Amino acid sequence: MNEIDFKDRLNAELSDVTWSVCNSNAVRQQVNRKGSKSRKHSIALVLSITVLFAFAATALAAATIEPVNAWLYRIWPEAALKLMPVNLTSDDHGIRMEVISAYARDSEVYVCFSMEDLEGDRINDLTLVFPEAKNGDMTKNIDKQYGNYDRDHGKYLFGTEYAFPASADHDVLTVSVNMVETGEHHLADLSQFFRESGDNIKTMPVPKKATVMGPYRDTGLPETIRVIDSSAGPEIPLCDSVYLSGIGMIDGRLHIQIHYDDCRCQRIDHEIGYSTYDPYHAWIIVKDDGGNLLYTGDMGPDALSILRWGYSYSGRSMYEWEEYFFEVDPGKLETASITVDIRKMNIIEGHWEIDIPLRLISN
């Protein structure tokens, strides 16, 4: 690699990306708010996802394992056919991690495991974990993953692939999880609010520094786009401090505005720095009377776009406003169902660790 030219050329391509006075001011503002206190942070958050596929010798229903097995077979057929049962568990905070099966060969390893709540229903379709695998002094995060929630057994199955050289000097593979991300669904029917809003919804220009996700992320927002006036909203409670701030048609697009009133982020400390997690995520579901989604996941004007503004640089609170919009024929909305699913997220910190003798899972 021609390193000098690489850096110079990349700098030339990024010549308009520079640290500005505004950036410095934003940092100073935040720093002044925090004051002079500081505290020591410890313990790295272990994140990685290992995907495991249980192919045989499992008590789970075949229908549960099938999607995970099919995924494994597609990406690594040999592993799918040679998975070895492990059946080792680790319990913490009333949650059980079970390594169901695994397979190791040369520089690749598969580990299949499940997470189950022994005390309640904290494990559900929103569960995410970030496992880490260690062999000797080598630690690996996941490369690929697939997950499937077994509603009948209350277990979440994780399958992942990662490249990991299994050393002959270290005969144990240690798989560990230090954090479980869980969630609750809070559903609200917005259809009635939409029908009551009529065509007279108050609008305002898109706030400065709002970020956009979806089809306009690359091209930029059309200048004519307006959003719901956030000062005129009905503030209908959806969940805790999350409100419906407005819903209606603006210029041929359905707009739904959500207000997160000082929603505090959950913070996880790392060895260096920390991570913050948004406590809520909204999921908009708009379907016609045939049960078909009225927006797409593609890049066209009928794809779902999201605008966010009112960020907190302190990291203590998430963005304050979120507006979902997409182009749609108003006629289709007359009989459509409009639902919002506010997903309340929670982090459970713990320690789950399982040692797998490599001789059991190696080819």
Added chain:
Amino acid sequence: MTDSERLEELESLMNQYGDEIKRFCTLQLNDPFMAEDAAQDTFVKAWKFLESFKGKSSLKTWLLRIAVNTCRDYQRTGWFRHINRSVTPEDLPEQSRENAFPDGEISQALAELSPRLRMVILLRYYDGMTLQETARAAGISLATANRLIRKANQLLHHRLEGWYYDE
């Protein structure tokens, strides 16, 4: 370290590394607005943890380690949750990411790499780190860093033939 010393150090960090951190975040996140937030967050966190910096690595390596963690946080939030959670992050909107990358041969070539490969290549060849510093900043072992860089070089070699010597 007194408060004014910390603030002074922060100003020095921003002056010295502001552009590099912002560009690193831009290439990692493929979103200029998010990258700006991530870059600012990086310096706020650096100010918070200045006293815990033990000098085991250079200040630049330490700062980039914070940037790497911050970018990972941003990649885990928001929009990515609106997509099928059984799809891996690498399979997610790479198509839209490609378009949001700066125009330019190298930027577009980097856009085609997975976030992980892109990160190690940037740390090694853009930020000029040694292999050891790259591994430390990325939070991975030396062997893993070496392997990822080789893989990324193989992929980039195809795309950027004129930039490679015979090694």
